[in-house]
Amino acid sequence: MIKLKxxxxxxxxxxxxxxxxxxxxxxxxxxxxxxxxxWMKGVAPSHELRKWFDHDHEKWDEFKDRYRKELFGSEAVQELIDIIKEEESITFVFASKDEKHNSTVLLKEFIEQLLSD
Structure with missing residues (x-):
């Protein structure tokens, strides 16, 4: 449903x-x-969380937990879900060189889980 690029x-x-x-x-x-x-800045990790993580793979599991807590109940997430429901095709665009350990990968998982419930 949601593509990453x-x-x-x-x-x-x-x-x-x-x-x-x-x-x-x-x-x-x-x-x-x-x-x-x-451009949806509000679905990205907070400045504090982003700086704390600093692309350190050893912090990945903790980063996932902290980021999900930020996303839960967010107005920006609800806005994103509304857009997804209206559009035929969606691509989340990100800048990270690491295509597996970044916030957009987690955002996709989080949104898809919400939509499947």
Whole structure:
């Protein structure tokens, strides 16, 4: 249902509605190049959590727990779910080099679980 894509990858018609899920704008990418439909800073980890994690894989499990707590009951998450229900195709766009250990991967899992309940 929800696809993931790095902001540095080429745009594709299959992307559908593109949502940047980062709190900070990706380095070296113009708004034209990013070609986003929406930038949702509110679904990204807080500045404090992002700085604490600092892409340290040893903190991954704790980061997952802390981030889920931030997402639970968030108005931004509800807005995101409303968008997903309206669109045929959704792609969460992220900047991280690590395509497996980043907040957007967790966000996708969190949203898909909410939608399946």
């Amino acid at each position: 790095r902001v540095y990858e080429e745009l594709s018609p299959e992307d559908g509605y593109r949502i940047l899920t980062e709190r900070l704008w990706p380095r070296g990418v113009s708004k034209e190049r990013a070609n986003l439909d929406k």
